[in-house]
Amino acid sequence: MQTPEYAAPATLNDALLLKKERGADASVIAGGTDLILRMRDNVLSPALLIDLRAIPLANISLTDNAMHVGAYVTLAQLLANDDIAENFPALPAACREFAGPPIRNRGTLGGNIVNASPAADLVPPLLAYDASIVLASSGGDREMPLAEFFTGPGQTIMQPDEILTEIRLPLMPPRTAASFIKLGQRRSMAISIVNLTIRLTLDASSAVSEARIVLGAVAPTPIRAYAAERLLTGSEVSDELIEQVARNAEKEATPISDTRASEAYRKNMIAVLVRRALLATRAELQKNASSD
Amino acid sequence: MRPVTEINIQLTVNGETERVAADTTQTLLHVLREDLGLTGTKDGCASGDCGACVVLLDGQAVNSCMVLAPQADGSQVTTIEGLAGNGDLHPLQRAFSETWAFQCGFCTPGMLVSCHALLESNTNPSREEILTAIAGNFCRCTGYQGVVKAVMQAAAELRAASSTPGTGHD
Numbered sequence: 001m002q003t004p005e006y007a008a009p010a011t012l013n014d015a016l017l018l019k020k021e022r023g024a025d026a027s028v029i030a031g032g033t034d035l036i037l038r039m040r041d042n043v044l045s046p047a048l049l050i051d052l053r054a055i056p057l058a059n060i061s062l063t064d065n066a067m068h069v070g071a072y073v074t075l076a077q078l079l080a081n082d083d084i085a086e087n088f089p090a091l092p093a094a095c096r097e098f099a100g101p102p103i104r105n106r107g108t109l110g111g112n113i114v115n116a117s118p119a120a121d122l123v124p125p126l127l128a129y130d131a132s133i134v135l136a137s138s139g140g141d142r143e144m145p146l147a148e149f150f151t152g153p154g155q156t157i158m159q160p161d162e163i164l165t166e167i168r169l170p171l172m173p174p175r176t177a178a179s180f181i182k183l184g185q186r187r188s189m190a191i192s193i194v195n196l197t198i199r200l201t202l203d204a205s206s207a208v209s210e211a212r213i214v215l216g217a218v219a220p221t222p223i224r225a226y227a228a229e230r231l232l233t234g235s236e237v238s239d240e241l242i243e244q245v246a247r248n249a250e251k252e253a254t255p256i257s258d259t260r261a262s263e264a265y266r267k268n269m270i271a272v273l274v275r276r277a278l279l280a281t282r283a284e285l286q287k288n289a290s291s292d
Numbered sequence: 293m294r295p296v297t298e299i300n301i302q303l304t305v306n307g308e309t310e311r312v313a314a315d316t317t318q319t320l321l322h323v324l325r326e327d328l329g330l331t332g333t334k335d336g337c338a339s340g341d342c343g344a345c346v347v348l349l350d351g352q353a354v355n356s357c358m359v360l361a362p363q364a365d366g367s368q369v370t371t372i373e374g375l376a377g378n379g380d381l382h383p384l385q386r387a388f389s390e391t392w393a394f395q396c397g398f399c400t401p402g403m404l405v406s407c408h409a410l411l412e413s414n415t416n417p418s419r420e421e422i423l424t425a426i427a428g429n430f431c432r433c434t435g436y437q438g439v440v441k442a443v444m445q446a447a448a449e450l451r452a453a454s455s456t457p458g459t460g461h462d
Contacts (some may be wrong), residue, residue, distance in 0.1 A: 008365075040339075100429070101406065102353045189341055
């Protein structure tokens with residue numbers, strides 16, 4: 001691979017100035033677990049690596065009714081955080097099935113997002129929790145819904161002078177539960193064949209007030225199954241409705257056939273996994289209601 | 293700091309201070325094996341999948357093939373060579389040999405370092421916790437049951453040693 005220049009700026013401001021100066025020639029490096037592979041395979045040949053290790057972007061804090069997660073927070077940190085486990089349990093559920101401990105100790109939440117893999121395991125839970133992201137540049141910060149960030153495999157709307165600095169998760173209303181399921185060839189060190197997160201929030205009459213069904217690895221970007229979500233909204237989660245939603249969830253998916261699975265298999269698995277996730281989410285809501 | 297293509301890094305490896313001039317594409321694995329001659333850490337898949345290159349970086353198990361040398365500047369590194377103290381095998385190493393927890397041995401250094409990281413934070417791990425700790429370490433000849441047995445045995449030994457004053461491994 002080509003030998004890039006390397007810098008580990010001490011402040012975010014210095015990093016943003018370098019990024020502005022060098023633009024698309026410069027790659028930000030955090031955990032490096034994706035970037036180093038791509039450099040080794042000559043998929044990416046950055047002229048400059050900007051290492052964020054000296055910049056304090058690894059905090060998790062709860063303020064203003066939102067969880068603020070620094071982009072440099074590792075998957076291991078996320079997995080060990082009690083506030084995250086209590087408020088956003090689908091995130092640690094996804095971390096637990098992400099690679100293995102040595103990769104989780106290096107790989108960061110920000111990296112899993114900007115890498116923009118259609119199969120990124122942390123993105124479905126983030127989308128199900130309505131996460132937003134902060135993109136910083138020397139001209140200032142902009143915050144946007146994560147849902148607007150991805151445009152295709154490896155493609156995002158991030159500008160060459162921007163760095164992802166923070167992920168924000170709004171605190172969920174009461175009577176909310178979520179489930180994450182990953183289907184891979186094995187439980188560890190596997191890229192997802194299908195991954196998904198379902199999040200349901202109930203109103204006072206136990207009807208669904210908010211439904212999120214987010215599917216990964218079955219389209220050019222992680223997607224929401226909007227039509228299936230609409231079937232849930234306003235209704236109680238009956239067995240019949242679960243069947244109907246599961247059968248409809250695949251309609252917005254456009255999976256490909258690749259070395260991991262065929263298109264037909266992925267479509268079939270969406271129905272199976274959506275059914276399982278809905279059953280698990282409903283069980284969690286009932287458990288929470290009986291313990292209130 | 294100005295951008296550079298070669299960097300002088302300082303590492304504390306198994307307690308010894310080391311200074312190495314590395315180019316920016318060299319990995320921590322390369323520095324350990326080629327510059328410092330610590331060939332216990334193995335170069336397996338070179339893509340973060342197999343775990344043969346696992347070392348402790350500031351106390352955490354990482355794939356040293358997936359860490360660029362400059363990213364490790366200023367860090368504490370523990371390799372397989374750092375596990376045994378004063379020529380005595382670490383209880384984990386002894387347990388691995390007594391329970392036949394390896395066959396060809398290529399995965400063993402990384403496996404041992406991952407298990408060591410587990411025991412540093414948990415001296416009474418469950419079978420499930422052990423399997424989670426080695427989820428990033430592949431063994432392709434003898435499997436994982438012996439490893440689970442070995443870690444259980446070493447953990448029991450470490451617990452017994454720490455509850456008997458004067459006989460513990462520090």
